[in-house]
Amino acid sequence: MPASAFAFFVVILGSNAPTPLLPGYRAELGMSPLNVAFAFSAYFVGLVAVLALLARTRLTRFARMLLPFAVGLGASADLMFLAIDDDPTLLYVGRVVTGAAVALATGPAAALMLVGGGERGRAMIASVSILGGCLGLILSVCVVAWAPMPGRTIYYVHLGLCLAASAALMVALVRRRSALRLALRVPQTDVDSGPRRRWSTTVTAYAGGASGWIAGALAVGTLPVALVEAARVESLSVAALSGIVCLVAAAVTQLTLNSRGVVVPLWIGLSILTAGAIVVAAGIAYGNLWVVLAGCLLSGLGQAPSFATGLRVLSRGLGAVAQGRTASAYSCVCYSVAGVFALGAGATASFWGIRNGTIAIVGFYGLSCGVLAMLAAADMRIGQRVSAVQARLASAANPLNPNTVQLVFRRGSMRCAS
Template identity: 25%
Template sequence: MRNGHPRSPRDAAGVRAFVSAVCAFAVVMLGTTLPTPLYAIYSGELGFGVTTTTVIFAIYAAGVIAALIIFGRWSDVVGRRPLLVAGALFSVASAIVFITAGPVWQLMIGRVLSGLSAGIYAGAATAAVIELAPPGWRQRAPAIATAANIGGLGLGPLIAGLLAQFAPAPLHLPFAIDLVLLVPVLVGIWLITEPVEVKPGARLSVQRLSVPPEVRGVFLRASIAAFAGFAVMGTFTGVTPSFISHILGIDSHAVAGAVVAVLFLSSAVTQIAGRGYPTERALVAGCAILVAGTLVLIVGLLASSLAALITGAVVCGIGQGLSFSKGLAAVVAASPADRRAEVTSTYFVVAYVAISIPIVGEGIAASHWGLRTSGVVFNVAVAVLALLALVLTMVAVARSRRTDDAPST
């Protein structure tokens, strides 16, 4: 019923399309983090160490970056639905590769395919969720898209960890279930009404990456914060299961998956809860919280404390959620309308570079210094980056206030 009248078939179809887009977003992103708590099993069976684990994880980010650049503008040209279908098919291919995975190179192919699916969905699915939202949900649609995105990322390691701990075939069952979930996702997005008016003769092109001069100050502050937050997220996801197993001596895939999930879910809840906070103030708070979170993680590493690691995951998730979402809001607000897509894509590329390069560096450092020392050094570096973003943002806010308070002549 709507305003006392029965809901029309058109309204019902619109709701179904919206739900289909949200579910597709969550399931595809869930698939990208399923392998996280399983790397310890893979490393034992295939005989590789932390360095290889981090390289496998970083290859995912390379796939995301490639998709952002190559496919970033395609959904505006050919429509959202074809890109959503393509991203889901990449996710299907990734799951099949992992189910049949043997040598390390096969895991790397699976991660590239997973990265391509995530990169396509980062843009196309976010836009589709917002565009397909029923009128009464339009204001909440961006928050729902965030929940589907980051929430899916958080559910992946949680589900895989629980299955690996308590169910048979830990390297196959999670991906088999992922394939089962992807079937209704593909059916649902195939049936949605295309929300974009496709113009005949429009040409496909690669997404340009650049930042206009007038945006560079805001972009610098926001991207440093995003880099720090995603570096924590990437390294925490790639290395924490090994640390829990090898340093803490907790041989539980469920615990490893749950600890990683805490970081993602804290970020998702924070981004949703903080959407109404003033941008600059929230960005300052996010950077400060991220600094505090990395310090808690350092304590957890030095003291070999699971409680401190979980606390650090919660605090870092809050800091990352605020700093990334509000940094993105600041960049979007400062960008000219006709260049907003390329600036936003550049911001996302910076964030995903932070997942790839630092984690490989930590993996190499861990092979020489050990997991504990490399983790401490890495978190100190991230804290310095977050502190730099905090100082730059506070200086910018102070300058803005002085300008606003200055008497007009």
């Protein structure tokens, strides 16, 4: 479990490596806000395509081969970024390859972590995703701020981490090859399907996870450019604080909830995301950096439970292969919606201006989260009522129920008396 978690962490780390450099790429390569949004969202193209493939097939049973290959694919993206000169084409291609690497690692890593850690590893894929995105952004910002040749150093650092992760993963896979071969067999139908859910529960779980990931996408890919333009922030590292604050809050929240075994209801996470969006929109409107960062903090606090709780709901009771397929399908939906929102933010900023466009897209996002929070709360109440009715029916049908035993005893006594 630690080796597969570390490998997935390193792949996720690379997804945010070029993010603080995007405003710099915009100036050096003459990119428009829409081009910057496309460079950020190109990551979702490779991500969604490969996740859809893994979700529709049972390729996750080859997790022992797919996860090391994904690490190598992430390293190849670093080589593409290092080769960028005056043409942004390699930036777009590298982002697509990075997305494919993350997608290829998601299902296999989820399966291997479940095999290695049991139920403790079921939701760990969400924790590692949030933590990897958080630390990747922090590492990249630190390199951009203080390291020489920041446009190259961050990729050299990630290449070294890929080599270390590959070595640790291969050692672990070789040592546990017999147990993994047995655990990654295609499960029986009843294990593969898991418990039945209401369609409303499934929809709100997917919507909650997507809303959580949109918060990170907006904070990392959209708000830094808006802060440079609307809040007159001159430093790229300061502009990247929006993403850092959001992802750090999400990572700390997720690790705290996991360590204490607490599962936050979905409607609470969505309500916090609504509040965060309102504060961010107000901060952009007034051009105040600190108000925007406060909104990003709230968004991070809501992102973690929204994303993790949705995955728990959808993967409850599944085996290793089905866990990998479900994690791939879940991530596919969440990343797809996040990519659409990021592109929508870039398009809106190009037509309405960066300040007004960002306010519009963040306001629409906050409204959507508010509506989803009410739907999730209603679905939870329906679920509680259904569970209560089922418990009463099961209790009435139980022959060991005290009321049933007393009724049978009375009938027997009346028969004996007659």
